[in-house]
Amino acid sequence: MTLLEVDPALREESAPRTYEVRTFGCQMNVHDSERLSGSLEAAGYVRSTDGDADIVVINTCAVRENADNKLYGTLGHLADAKRHHAGMQIAVGGCLAQKDKNVILEKAPWVDVVFGTHNMGSLPTLLERARHNGEAQLEILESLEVFPSTLPSRRESTHSGWVSISVGCNNTCTFCIVPSLRGKEKDRRPGDILAEIEALVADGAIEVTLLGQNVNSYGVEFGDRLAFGKLLRAAGQIEGLERIRFTSPHPAAFTDDVIDAMAETPSVMPQLHMPLQSGSDRMLKAMRRSYRSERFLGILDRVRERIPHAAISTDIIVGFPGETEEDFADTLRVVEQARFASAFTFQYSIRPGTPAATMPDQLPKAVVQERYERLIALQERISGEEAQKLVGSPIEVLVATGEGRRDEETRRMSGRAEDNRLVHFDVPEGSAVPRPGDVVSVVVTRATPHFLIAAPEGAALPIRRTRAGDAWDRAEAESCAVPTHAPTTGRAVHLGLPGLRPPV
Numbered sequence: 100m101t102l103l104e105v106d107p108a109l110r111e112e113s114a115p116r117t118y119e120v121r122t123f124g125c126q127m128n129v130h131d132s133e134r135l136s137g138s139l140e141a142a143g144y145v146r147s148t149d150g151d152a153d154i155v156v157i158n159t160c161a162v163r164e165n166a167d168n169k170l171y172g173t174l175g176h177l178a179d180a181k182r183h184h185a186g187m188q189i190a191v192g193g194c195l196a197q198k199d200k201n202v203i204l205e206k207a208p209w210v211d212v213v214f215g216t217h218n219m220g221s222l223p224t225l226l227e228r229a230r231h232n233g234e235a236q237l238e239i240l241e242s243l244e245v246f247p248s249t250l251p252s253r254r255e256s257t258h259s260g261w262v263s264i265s266v267g268c269n270n271t272c273t274f275c276i277v278p279s280l281r282g283k284e285k286d287r288r289p290g291d292i293l294a295e296i297e298a299l300v301a302d303g304a305i306e307v308t309l310l311g312q313n314v315n316s317y318g319v320e321f322g323d324r325l326a327f328g329k330l331l332r333a334a335g336q337i338e339g340l341e342r343i344r345f346t347s348p349h350p351a352a353f354t355d356d357v358i359d360a361m362a363e364t365p366s367v368m369p370q371l372h373m374p375l376q377s378g379s380d381r382m383l384k385a386m387r388r389s390y391r392s393e394r395f396l397g398i399l400d401r402v403r404e405r406i407p408h409a410a411i412s413t414d415i416i417v418g419f420p421g422e423t424e425e426d427f428a429d430t431l432r433v434v435e436q437a438r439f440a441s442a443f444t445f446q447y448s449i450r451p452g453t454p455a456a457t458m459p460d461q462l463p464k465a466v467v468q469e470r471y472e473r474l475i476a477l478q479e480r481i482s483g484e485e486a487q488k489l490v491g492s493p494i495e496v497l498v499a500t501g502e503g504r505r506d507e508e509t510r511r512m513s514g515r516a517e518d519n520r521l522v523h524f525d526v527p528e529g530s531a532v533p534r535p536g537d538v539v540s541v542v543v544t545r546a547t548p549h550f551l552i553a554a555p556e557g558a559a560l561p562i563r564r565t566r567a568g569d570a571w572d573r574a575e576a577e578s579c580a581v582p583t584h585a586p587t588t589g590r591a592v593h594l595g596l597p598g599l600r601p602p603v
């Protein structure tokens with residue numbers, strides 16, 4: 100009799116319960132999912148590796164299009180899985196749970212736990228309570244009790260980590276549901292943030308991304324308007340931290356002291372994500388975004404003056420209610436002038452609960468689609484032209500795991516350049532192979548709008564072995580995984596198991 104065939108109650112006692120967290124949504128959600136995983140592991144659950152978890156947690160997003168359909172579609176599939184899996188529990192958390200509350204339990208009564216964005220730390224207790232009481236648990240708090248970063252975390256990457264500096268937002272953009280779901284901005288104390296970064300670095304990370312809905316208004320809660328720039332400089336002092344990034348700033352509150360801190364702190368990377376949303380001042384007003392296109396372009400000029408090689412990316416919404424062809428032409432004009440390295444472009448669609456949802460002059464889908472395609476074509480051209488300028492340049496790439504789909508077929512590995520561009524680089528025959536977290540020096544040989552191709556200048560790939568690479572080795576050893584390559588030679592190590600890559 101195998102373990103899987105024994106009585107479920109017995110199996111429960113003999114093996115820890117397994118979990119899986121599925122994340123729908125933004126980087127904030129991905130980071131929250133790390134906290135959820137950490138809380139579950141601290142409570143004794145282990146991550147499922149066989150796709151048949153005892154606990155499935157869905158961390159939802161209410162910002163993205165079709166969030167409801169995606170959630171209820173997934174829950175439909177899980178209902179089926181639950182019928183065949185004794186003791187299985189399903190939990191739904193995050194923004195959509197905060198918004199829909201008991202609607203989720205009405206529509207999907209097989210869900211065991213619904214929790215909001217303010218009480219992620221209660222998940223293990225709620226699961227236990229649901230199991231013990233034999234009934235679904237719903238707990239949604241209207242405000243934050245514990246700052247999420249104080250919860251344990253299970254990081255997805257050994258070389259880089261995310262650190263929340265604030266949650267919530269004091270702005271009221273008319274298309275956005277975040278303020279009503281995540282509440283007013285709450286800032287974490289600088290000392291706590293720096294201590295968390297230091298802990299990540301001690302754990303092997305060499306890159307951190309500071310996270311907040313509106314990072315540069317950081318400090319508003321404790322009355323220091325210059326707090327974000329100071330935080331960047333203080334993080335820049337942390338020994339061993341090589342790459343600092345942040346997302347997302349807001350153009351209205353983006354002050355020159357932050358540009359100075361970026362330019363004067365070598366470990367702050369030459370990259371900026373600055374959401375434009377629209378190039379039309381009339382639309383920006385309707386969106387309740389308090390900057391205008393001229394101010395936006397002025398910020399980019401000042402950033403480039405101080406950090407000439409900065410790669411600037413953005414978010415743009417096409418087809419906001421009332422957008423005319425003239426407004427859209429303004430967006431195209433600003434995009435042309437801004438020379439973004441890349442852009443996340445969205446077709447406006449109604450988000451129930453936002454002020455824009457009930458605005459008159461919602462545009463027909465066909466009009467939005469046609470404008471969207473024109474914008475994409477323009478941005479693709481600009482992204483390609485900007486990337487092209489890098490051909491022949493030397494770059495340093497922080498090697499990643501799992502970026503780039505062709506890596507297994509070709510002798511290519513992937514990672515991120517300092518400006519955050521995705522880079523696929525060649526590993527020459529006979530050369531040592533870097534570990535995720537190591538840094539390689541290569542030269543850009545080809546550029547496309549979405550990634551760069553690079554190769555070493557000589558026959559061997561110059562690799563800087565980092566603490567992050569060592570941490571990756573340790574993590575692999577701890578998880579009993581088979582290391583794919585011996586540390587110094589890059590040769591495949593065979594332990595009698597099938598390898599993923601051909602031996603080198």
Ligand code: SF4
Pocket residue numbers: 268269270271272275276277278312313349
């Ligand atoms: S700044 Fe605007 S878009 Fe960003 S989270 Fe706040 S309200 Fe939403």
